[in-house]
Amino acid sequence: MSSNPASPTPVKSTGMHVGTIRAGVAKKDPILIADGVRRQFGGLVAVDVEHVEIPRNAITALIGPNGAGKTTFFNLLTGFDQPNEGKWSFNGKSLAGVSAYKVARMGLIRTFQLTKALSLLSVMDNMKLGSPDQKGEKLWASFFPVLWKKKEIEIETQALNLLKRFNLDTKQSEYAASLSGGQRKLLEMARALMSKPELVMLDEPMAGVNPALTQSLLEHILNLKSAGMTVLFVEHDMHMVRHIADWVIVMAEGKVVAEGPPGEVMKNPAVIDAYLGSHQEIDLGTITGRISIPKSGKEK
Amino acid sequence: MDFLGVLNSTIGFVLDPVTFAFSLAALGLALHFGFAGLLNMGMAAFMALGAYGYAIGILTFGLPWYLAALLGPLAAVIFAIILGVPTLRLRGDYLAIVTIAAAEIMRLLFLTTTFGPVTGSADGLSGHNSATFWAANPIAEGQYDFGPFRGTELDWWVRLVGFGILCVAVVVVWLLVNSPWGRVLKGIREDEDALRSLGKNVFAFKMQALIIGGILGSLGGLVLAMGQNVNPNQYVTSITFYIWTALLLGGAATVFGPLAGSIIFWTIQAFIGLLMPALASEGLLFGLSSIQAAQIKFILVGLALVLIVVFRPQGIFGNKKELTFVK
Ligand SMILES: Nc1ncnc2c1ncn2[C@@H]1O[C@H](COP(=O)(O)OP(=O)(O)O)[C@@H](O)[C@H]1O
Numbered sequence: 152m153s154s155n156p157a158s159p160t161p162v163k164s165t166g167m168h169v170g171t172i173r174a175g176v177a178k179k180d181p182i183l184i185a186d187g188v189r190r191q192f193g194g195l196v197a198v199d200v201e202h203v204e205i206p207r208n209a210i211t212a213l214i215g216p217n218g219a220g221k222t223t224f225f226n227l228l229t230g231f232d233q234p235n236e237g238k239w240s241f242n243g244k245s246l247a248g249v250s251a252y253k254v255a256r257m258g259l260i261r262t263f264q265l266t267k268a269l270s271l272l273s274v275m276d277n278m279k280l281g282s283p284d285q286k287g288e289k290l291w292a293s294f295f296p297v298l299w300k301k302k303e304i305e306i307e308t309q310a311l312n313l314l315k316r317f318n319l320d321t322k323q324s325e326y327a328a329s330l331s332g333g334q335r336k337l338l339e340m341a342r343a344l345m346s347k348p349e350l351v352m353l354d355e356p357m358a359g360v361n362p363a364l365t366q367s368l369l370e371h372i373l374n375l376k377s378a379g380m381t382v383l384f385v386e387h388d389m390h391m392v393r394h395i396a397d398w399v400i401v402m403a404e405g406k407v408v409a410e411g412p413p414g415e416v417m418k419n420p421a422v423i424d425a426y427l428g429s430h431q432e433i434d435l436g437t438i439t440g441r442i443s444i445p446k447s448g449k450e451k
Numbered sequence: 452m453d454f455l456g457v458l459n460s461t462i463g464f465v466l467d468p469v470t471f472a473f474s475l476a477a478l479g480l481a482l483h484f485g486f487a488g489l490l491n492m493g494m495a496a497f498m499a500l501g502a503y504g505y506a507i508g509i510l511t512f513g514l515p516w517y518l519a520a521l522l523g524p525l526a527a528v529i530f531a532i533i534l535g536v537p538t539l540r541l542r543g544d545y546l547a548i549v550t551i552a553a554a555e556i557m558r559l560l561f562l563t564t565t566f567g568p569v570t571g572s573a574d575g576l577s578g579h580n581s582a583t584f585w586a587a588n589p590i591a592e593g594q595y596d597f598g599p600f601r602g603t604e605l606d607w608w609v610r611l612v613g614f615g616i617l618c619v620a621v622v623v624v625w626l627l628v629n630s631p632w633g634r635v636l637k638g639i640r641e642d643e644d645a646l647r648s649l650g651k652n653v654f655a656f657k658m659q660a661l662i663i664g665g666i667l668g669s670l671g672g673l674v675l676a677m678g679q680n681v682n683p684n685q686y687v688t689s690i691t692f693y694i695w696t697a698l699l700l701g702g703a704a705t706v707f708g709p710l711a712g713s714i715i716f717w718t719i720q721a722f723i724g725l726l727m728p729a730l731a732s733e734g735l736l737f738g739l740s741s742i743q744a745a746q747i748k749f750i751l752v753g754l755a756l757v758l759i760v761v762f763r764p765q766g767i768f769g770n771k772k773e774l775t776f777v778k
């Protein structure tokens with residue numbers, strides 16, 4: 152079905168790493184660096200990342216079997232969870248102990264695996280909340296519409312432009328609750344873009360989005376890169392990853408086990424092992440069906 | 452039985468200071484629950500602070516009434532901060548538990564004989580209005596009756612001040628909830644984490660909402676104290692639930708819902724409270740005495756709350772799609 156996302160082949164960024172490709176390889180221009188980040192839930196070590204760097208102005212895919220710790224890692228990086236130990240920095244600024252809302256204000260915006268559309272707010276209000284500098288959100292200023300009405304119109308125009316791009320403009324006055332699961336994913340992503348972030352972290356943005364929308368979503372992600380943003384996204388569908396990602400980071404059992412350009416990383420034995428070896432007994436969902444296992448050595 | 456008399460007295464309750472007091476508290480609760488999603492189960496305590504602050508300010512500190520009136524809201528701010536700091540970072544239910552307990556503690560503090568000289572203990576406080584509030588009354592002495600709305604110059608003075616405070620409160624809340632600030636609040640009600648991911652300081656917004664709603668509650672208590680004596684038995688947990696009933700009746704996520712809900716709730720309550728004893732004294736209530744019959748209203752209030760939640764969870768004025776109570 153999604154085997155061949157058509158349209159022009161995206162221009163891939165290459166040569167972003169320094170030295171030989173391996174897990175934890177340094178990047179020429181990293182936007183995000185994590186060092187020794189470790190999160191334990193009781194006896195379970197959910198995340199134990201020795202070192203990882205996310206290249207700037209590129210699309211990086213974070214893949215790995217269910218339970219690999221991808222979502223937990225996202226939570227840690229964005230201040231929604233605190234690690235037991237470790238350092239991580241965004242644009243050279245340490246994020247340790249920085250609360251989630253401050254991380255967002257620094258230009259690192261994330262979306263959630265379980266979509267967080269604000270159900271009983273209109274689609275437009277959802278979008279407006281994404282704007283970072285509406286003065287009228289200050290308590291004292293809220294009493295004086297003259298202080299924020301003009302900004303409100305600007306925000307609305309910006310929101311409408313984004314909604315048009317995501318094919319949601321006809322829904323702008325409806326409650327977000329009335330949207331389909333896929334549309335909510337789109338809304339969440341569009342909302343995240345309202346603040347013009349530097350780094351966008353998308354947790355399974357295509358999950359539940361129907362194939363017709365998937366194509367446009369992929370294009371949106373590619374557009375983010377052309378607009379100068381950096382994207383880090385979690386995805387299970389290897390065809391999509393191969394199509395749009397410049398770089399792939401593979402996690403398994405909390406660790407980064409491999410990295411590399413999408414074409415090569417899938418040949419890495421550690422990756423095949425991560426997906427099929429030790430996890431054969433657990434449900435891999437659609438992964439095994441969709442992934443083209445380069446066992447035969449040749450790629451499709 | 453004088454049915455017209457009962458009806459007349461009932462309508463009179465629309466302009467009763469108690470109705471205004473309820474409306475103010477319900478408005479505060481609307482901001483808490485309807486807009487910010489905060490489960491405040493201790494509105495009685497905020498009201499008590501408003502009432503006691505006013506009465507103590509006059510009787511103990513000898514302040515003029517308008518300065519004494521500010522003490523309650525001030526105390527409400529402090530109380531809201533004390534409640535909010537430990538709970539607003541936690542899940543919603545913690546605020547509910549802490550507020551219900553704190554309201555009881557507050558009531559017991561007003562009741563205990565330890566502070567008797569200041570709080571009046573179980574007797575409460577009286578005579579605060581005659582000292583300074585009544586003297587400020589611009590209305591000439593006399594009885595003023597307009598249809599079912601009757602009263603002396605003092606009654607009308609209380610109504611005037613109460614209504615004035617309510618009008619200001621409605622305008623303030625309307626401006627707040629229709630501003631970007633109010634939008635953030637509604638967003639927090641829907642999903643805190645989503646708002647954090649968008650760079651909003653959720654804790655600060657919730658604290659602001661808790662404080663402003665608390666101030667409104669204290670103003671409710673203030674209006675109540677302007678019309679009558681202050682007694683610790685008024686600020687029991689059941690008054691909190693009356694306010695919840697009024698709020699849900701009108702519609703939690705609206706500005707005028709809490710007002711309409713309070714008026715409807717309070718007049719219906721008054722109506723039943725007048726009708727039942729009247730029926731009983733006619734011997735129409737299976738031999739119940741008038742006093743027993745008056746208690747029926749509490750049963751009916753409980754029943755009403757259940758029926759609202761089941762059949763019209765959004766309240767009278769609420770949007771059908773905005774079922775804030777069932778979530
Ligand atoms: N709050 C939590 N409490 C306990 N265990 C958790 C919690 N969150 C995640 N885990 C566990 O951590 C591991 C990694 O989960 P997660 O990050 O969601 O994986 P992924 O997103 O890669 O599928 C899983 O084994 C999961 O059960």
Ligand SMILES: [Mg+2]
Nearest residue numbers: 221222223264
């Ligand atoms: Mg996940």
